[in-house]
Amino acid sequence: MNNSNKMTIRKELFKSSIVLSCAIIIIFSILLSSILYYSGMSNANAVIRQKNQAVNFFIDGYFTKICNTVQFLATNKKIQNAPFLGSDAHQDILKLYKSLEKADPDIHYIYSGYKNGSLLINNYIPPEGFNSVVRPWYQAAIKAAPNISDGVPYQDIKDKEWLVSISKVLIDVENKISGVVAIDCSIDKIANLLKKPEGKYKSSYSFAVKPDGEILIHHEKSFLKKNISDIINSPVNFDKKIGKFSYKLNNVDKLAYYSRIDKIGWIVVTVVEKGEIVKPIILHIFISILIIGFIAVLIAWGLSASLSKRFIVPLIELKKRVNAIIAGAYKRGSVYKYPNNEIGTIATDIEQLAENELYDRNMELQNINKKLELLSTTDQLTKLLNRHKMNSELEKEWKRAARYGNKFSIIMFDIDWFKKINDTYGHQAGDSVLSEIAGLTTKILRSTDVIGRWGGEEFLVLCPEIDLNGAKALAIKLCSAIENYRFTVSTTVTISAGVCEFDEQESIENMIKNADEKLYEAKQQGRNTVVG
Known part of the structure; x- marks a missing residue:
């Protein structure tokens, strides 16, 4: 009979262990899947973000030197006042442009246009009727003045290479705009960088758009100058400096991260196929669950066998x-x-403990709970109620007054020049003053009044069944008693008080706020006074 019972318990334990193991596997699998998925997606976002930032920094650095050159040229006196100078000065300007073009292979053209429509540029003869003022690069500089323009991209008519024009207004001797200086530089180098996949995601690439979504640089030439929202058939807003979004293109889900280039106002977008991110994560989750499940089953079997035999x-x-x-x-x-x-x-040992000490331990636990409850509601220094407990008392009294039409008032007071007491006699003396005021106030107040330490040197008194005049009289009595009391410190201690009466239209928070404002008014009136 005993052997039969033992076999039943063993089977039941094994059955329970298997069920428990399955439950643990399911729960842990869900948790693990969530952790691995979000961790994998977080790592993927970090990788995309890093690549995006790298492209951002490259473009920023690329255009910083261009912008610095434009800034330098815009301060050149000859360039600023070229319309008023002769041909020799113009030749000097063109020589400077040529030397800078040779020094930086990224610069294609340097030129300056003026209000009179003239243009100074090397190796280019403007067509008849050419007017610099109406050109996009000139208008962009005027619009951005006194800053450098954000950049105007265009495709060179000669070699079809994509260029961008960076420009800035020129200020003449009369402190007026005399024209615009501009530099055209290649963005093909940037385009080659953007389409090049790097790191673990082979499907990743980057492209650049304007803040309104118009595509400026993309390895798919058919996308150029089109709006990204139109291409992906979904609205995209670049109203933040950095951000991310997802979309589907040609039935392929993609994840994109973008950042703004402050220097030129462009948006760099880095894209990767979502499937390339998700597939390794799912494989990782599947393998992890198989391993955990196998281990859990082995442990459950071994544990149930051991426990059923011995314990x-x-x-x-x-x-x-x-x-x-x-x-x-x-x-x-x-x-x-x-x-x-x-x-x-x-x-x-458990039997002995249960038999001999269970009752004593229960009583001890009750006493500890009472002490803990007291500690949680009492200020340790003054032995008054703490702020948390006072809030509870205020809420109960407010509900009682609102329900039965009773009245009550509150008094908020604090010690005048308390910091001076601390600084002069020390914090221990300040603590003594707080304790003495707590004891004195408790003796003066009615038995129905509730007092607590509100914070620092500030106290709050709840006065049930008393109107504003009664509470104010009580506060004046308290002020007088404290002023005439001989404290352990050798100085006169006074208080200022603000009094407020219950109004069912006002919340507890507003009552406290009103009392605090009255207290502040009492301070403004010279302290040692009551305002109600």
């Missing part, structure tokens, strides 16, 4: 005997022989 019967018996002790049905002298191992020792 189940003693534990069941221990439970019965402890329950009997708690219920008062335990018979002294009844002996059960526990196994000669740790479980037997623990079982014996």
Whole structure:
């Protein structure tokens, strides 16, 4: 019979262990899947963000030197006043342009246009009727003045190379705009960088758009000058400096991260196919779940076999005997022989503890709980109620007054020049003053009044069943008593108080705010006074 019972318990334990293992596997798999998925997506976002920032920094550095050159040229006196100078000065300007073009291979053209429509440029003869003022680069500089323009991209008519024009207004001797100086530089180098995949994601690439979404640089030439929202059939807003969005293009889900280039106002967008991110994550999750499941089943089988053999019967018996002790049905002298191992020792100790000390421990726990409750509601220095408890009392009194039409008032007071007391006599003396005021106030107030330390040297008194005049009289009495009391510090201590009466139209927070404002008004009136 006993052997049959042991086999049943063993089977039940094994069955329970398997069920528990399956539950743990399911729960842990869900948690693990979530953690691995979000961790993988977070890492992917970080990789895309890093590449995007690298492209951003490259473009920023690329155009910083161009902008610095434009800034330098815009301060050149000859360039500023070229319309008023002769041909020799114009030749000097063109020589300067030529030397800078040779020095920087990224610069294609340097030129300056003026209000009279003239143009200074090397290796180019303007067509008849040419007017610099109406050119886009000139208008961009005027619009951006006094700053450098954001850049005007265009495709060179000669070699079809994509260029961008960076320009800035020129100020003449009369402090007026005389014209615009501009530099055209190649963006093909940038385009080659943007389309080049780097790192772990081979499908990644970058492109540049204007803040309104118009594509400026893209390895797909058919996308140029089109709006990205039209291409992906979904609105995209670049109203933040950095951000991300997802879209579907040609039935392929893609994840994009963007950042703004402050120097020229462009948006750099870095894209990667979502499937390239998700597939490795799913594979990682699947392998992890298989390993965890296999380990969990092995542990469950081994644990159930071990426990059923060594501990189940003693534990069941221990439970019965402890329950009997708690219920008062335990018979002294009844002996059960526990196994000669740790479980037997623990079982014996538990029985003794339950039999001899359960009642004492329960009483001790009750006393501790009472002390903890007192500590949680009492200010340790003054032994008054703390702010949390006062808030609770205020809420109860407000509800009672609102329901039954009763009245009550509050007094908020604090110690005048308390910082001076601390600075002169020390913080220990300041603590003593706080304690003495707490004791004195408790003696003066009515038995129905509730006082608490509101914070620092500030106290709050709840006065049930008393109107504003009554509370104000009580506050004046308190002020007088404290002023005439001989404190342990050798100086006169006074308080200022603000009084406020219950109004069912006002919340507790507004009552406290009103009392605090009255207290502040009392301070403004010279302290040692009551305002209500």
